[in-house]
Amino acid sequence: MNLKKLSKILGLSQTTVSRALNNYPEVSEATRERVKAAAAQHNYRANIRAKSLATGRSMAIGHVIPISTRHEIVNPIFADFIAGAGEIYSRNHHDMLLSVVPDIDEERTYRELAAKASVDGVIVHGPRQNDPRIALLKSLGIPFVVHGRTSDGDTDYSWVDVNNRRSFERAANFLFDLGHIRLGLINGLEFMDFAKRRKDGFLAAHKTRGLHAHPVFMATGEMTEGFGYNKAQSMLGDPNPPTAFIVSSMIMAIGVRRAISDAQLKMGRDISVIIHDDALSYLPNGADIPIFTATKSSVHEAGKLCAQMLLDIIDAGDQTPRHTLLETDLTLGESTGPAPK
Amino acid sequence: MNLKKLSKILGLSQTTVSRALNNYPEVSEATRERVKAAAAQHNYRANIRAKSLATGRSMAIGHVIPISTRHEIVNPIFADFIAGAGEIYSRNHHDMLLSVVPDIDEERTYRELAAKASVDGVIVHGPRQNDPRIALLKSLGIPFVVHGRTSDGDTDYSWVDVNNRRSFERAANFLFDLGHIRLGLINGLEFMDFAKRRKDGFLAAHKTRGLHAHPVFMATGEMTEGFGYNKAQSMLGDPNPPTAFIVSSMIMAIGVRRAISDAQLKMGRDISVIIHDDALSYLPNGADIPIFTATKSSVHEAGKLCAQMLLDIIDAGDQTPRHTLLETDLTLGESTGPAPK
DNA sequence: GTGAAAGCGCTAACAT
DNA sequence: ATGTTAGCGCTTTCAC
Numbered sequence: 001m002n003l004k005k006l007s008k009i010l011g012l013s014q015t016t017v018s019r020a021l022n023n024y025p026e027v028s029e030a031t032r033e034r035v036k037a038a039a040a041q042h043n044y045r046a047n048i049r050a051k052s053l054a055t056g057r058s059m060a061i062g063h064v065i066p067i068s069t070r071h072e073i074v075n076p077i078f079a080d081f082i083a084g085a086g087e088i089y090s091r092n093h094h095d096m097l098l099s100v101v102p103d104i105d106e107e108r109t110y111r112e113l114a115a116k117a118s119v120d121g122v123i124v125h126g127p128r129q130n131d132p133r134i135a136l137l138k139s140l141g142i143p144f145v146v147h148g149r150t151s152d153g154d155t156d157y158s159w160v161d162v163n164n165r166r167s168f169e170r171a172a173n174f175l176f177d178l179g180h181i182r183l184g185l186i187n188g189l190e191f192m193d194f195a196k197r198r199k200d201g202f203l204a205a206h207k208t209r210g211l212h213a214h215p216v217f218m219a220t221g222e223m224t225e226g227f228g229y230n231k232a233q234s235m236l237g238d239p240n241p242p243t244a245f246i247v248s249s250m251i252m253a254i255g256v257r258r259a260i261s262d263a264q265l266k267m268g269r270d271i272s273v274i275i276h277d278d279a280l281s282y283l284p285n286g287a288d289i290p291i292f293t294a295t296k297s298s299v300h301e302a303g304k305l306c307a308q309m310l311l312d313i314i315d316a317g318d319q320t321p322r323h324t325l326l327e328t329d330l331t332l333g334e335s336t337g338p339a340p341k
Numbered sequence: 342m343n344l345k346k347l348s349k350i351l352g353l354s355q356t357t358v359s360r361a362l363n364n365y366p367e368v369s370e371a372t373r374e375r376v377k378a379a380a381a382q383h384n385y386r387a388n389i390r391a392k393s394l395a396t397g398r399s400m401a402i403g404h405v406i407p408i409s410t411r412h413e414i415v416n417p418i419f420a421d422f423i424a425g426a427g428e429i430y431s432r433n434h435h436d437m438l439l440s441v442v443p444d445i446d447e448e449r450t451y452r453e454l455a456a457k458a459s460v461d462g463v464i465v466h467g468p469r470q471n472d473p474r475i476a477l478l479k480s481l482g483i484p485f486v487v488h489g490r491t492s493d494g495d496t497d498y499s500w501v502d503v504n505n506r507r508s509f510e511r512a513a514n515f516l517f518d519l520g521h522i523r524l525g526l527i528n529g530l531e532f533m534d535f536a537k538r539r540k541d542g543f544l545a546a547h548k549t550r551g552l553h554a555h556p557v558f559m560a561t562g563e564m565t566e567g568f569g570y571n572k573a574q575s576m577l578g579d580p581n582p583p584t585a586f587i588v589s590s591m592i593m594a595i596g597v598r599r600a601i602s603d604a605q606l607k608m609g610r611d612i613s614v615i616i617h618d619d620a621l622s623y624l625p626n627g628a629d630i631p632i633f634t635a636t637k638s639s640v641h642e643a644g645k646l647c648a649q650m651l652l653d654i655i656d657a658g659d660q661t662p663r664h665t666l667l668e669t670d671l672t673l674g675e676s677t678g679p680a681p682k
Numbered sequence: 683g684t685g686a687a688a689g690c691g692c693t694a695a696c697a698t
Numbered sequence: 699a700t701g702t703t704a705g706c707g708c709t710t711t712c713a714c
Contacts, residue, residue: 067427089441118389
């Protein structure tokens with residue numbers, strides 16, 4: 001079914017039918033009703049490509065996922081984010097175009113998206129220091145929103161990010177308030193922006209308390225179970241070990257728990273644990289893992305916000321940068337208790 | 342830059358330029374070279390929507406991801422699959438359209454995709470028993486490939502699946518060959534097709550050996566760390582416990598290991614473990630988890646195969662069902678050893 | 683309030 | 699080997 005046929009059936013012009021369907025004011029209510037009924041009856045949906053061609057808007061947002069060489073974009077995070085963004089898109093009748101490309105081809109992909117006019121805007125994932133994509137997209141004139149920030153000076157673009165620094169500062173302060181003095185930090189790789197900010201927050205909390213963060217108690221590395229295990233184990237082996245851990249992801253925390261269990265310690269009594277994880281949903285029923293006690297935020301939420309921000313920018317036709325900084329929730333559980341005597 | 346301008350610059354007709362760019366044979370080599378050079382120079386890319394409108398092909402494949410109510414489609418699996426499929430698409434100049442929708446709206450989404458003519462075909466994720474989507478897509482006449490199978494009779498559609506049954510049969514037989522007699526199975530929810538097939542394979546191996554699989558040693562439930570821990574712990578508490586586990590996912594295996602560690606057993610000596618996981622990549626560096634010893638296959642591979650199959654079907658214009666059954670690799674490691682005396 | 687006609691950027695049949 | 703023309707399905711002036 002297409003406009004032509006539908007208008008023929010109705011005995012109206014294509015123009016009127018189009019106007020009725022698109023809620024133009026100049027159509028009489030009677031006609032509109034009749035048109036909409038007929039459209040529904042014949043399951044008519046405007047051909048999106050024809051529509052795009054005529055309007056110059058593609059009604060699609062692009063997500064470019066660079067693959068392989070680097071793994072800054074951890075899969076589960078990405079899935080959660082996409083789910084959030086997707087919700088917003090479908091609610092606003094936009095499509096989501098996913099390009100999974102070797103990171104070498106990333107620039108070419110952006111150029112193509114722009115030249116082929118297949119999207120109205122793009123979301124940038126996993127920003128790096130001085131990220132070249134930002135300059136590229138600016139020069140291409142295509143609206144974009146970055147999920148995360150680069151740590152360098154230039155923040156002259158739109159972004160949505162979690163307040164990682166503050167989140168870790170709060171977690172540390174919370175433990176200090178419970179009487180803990182020696183905290184262990186199990187963190188991700190520090191060349192990743194979020195990990196650096198988390199460490200900064202951790203250090204800031206120490207500073208205001210006049211405490212010293214022992215370098216040995218600040219581990220940075222791949223976010224794996226094994227890494228969490230190894231680092232927690234070695235920290236616990238210290239003659240003067242930490243009495244609490246702040247862990248940068250659930251998967252590492254699982255390793256931390258194993259180390260605690262090996263050391264015959266009881267969580268919440270002998271040792272406390274706080275986890276920060278943005279994407280708990282990738283561990284189905286993550287919460288049934290008894291270690292769970294976390295500062296909780298959500299990439300899912302970030303996905304929604306990025307998508308909404310981008311649509312707003314496109315809608316407004318105004319590209320002055322916007323920023324959203326997400327705060328985290330501190331949810332407590334049985335794995336966190338006062339410092340042991 | 343568009344065709345019109347480009348052809349004007351070249352002093353040729355749009356037709357010739359189009360033909361040159363699309364590698365039509367009737368264009369002279371000299372012209373083609375000239376045209377391609379100019380196109381490259383001006384960074385010309387055909388407007389994809391105009392092209393689609395003219396050709397009737399959208400050059401896009403749809404993936405509909407139902408969200409929320411059910412969680413059969415575990416995020417990480419999905420991410421890995423998408424990455425594989427995406428590779429194939431970009432290699433073949435297709436776009437990937439992702440629709441994340443509440444599962445209630447799934448049918449409507451398919452109808453829309455068809456009516457709006459926004460995709461040339463779709464991939465169906467997470468098939469259920471007597472899945473209504475299959476009938477729907479057939480009636481809509483839109484080419485599709487299913488990732489997985491429904492267990493019911495009707496396999497009159499194209500699918501790509503892993504040979505779960507055979508994989509678990511082999512794993513069990515491998516352990517039997519090592520002298521194990523009592524095996525524990527830690528499996529996913531059995532209403533999910535793959536879990537059922539896995540159990541079938543497990544049982545089949547027992548049968549050919551004349552062995553009896555104790556129901557208490559076959560656990561089925563949510564694929565979480567906690568579930569793996571609880572079940573392994575209770576099985577190990579049996580007066581006559583299993584000497585080996587076959588585990589249906591890495592995350593459950595992490596729980597299994599914790600239980601083993603709690604029980605003061607040494608893996609590979611006192612107790613063996615084999616893991617089957619289709620999507621190891623979602624645990625970054627999954628292999629550094631020392632428990633790792635797995636029958637390994639890959640959803641990533643499945644994604645590629647689904648995508649390729651769908652493109653072939655679309656290309657051939659022939660919808661007779663095709664099937665691909667993926668076999669798994671059995672990779673051994675230090676967590677698997679002979680049965681203890 | 684409704685319609686006729688042009689045009690979005692491309693491809694494809696039909697010339698030549 | 700190249701050009702002319704029509705048309706894909708829609709929106710959008712412009713006219714009535």
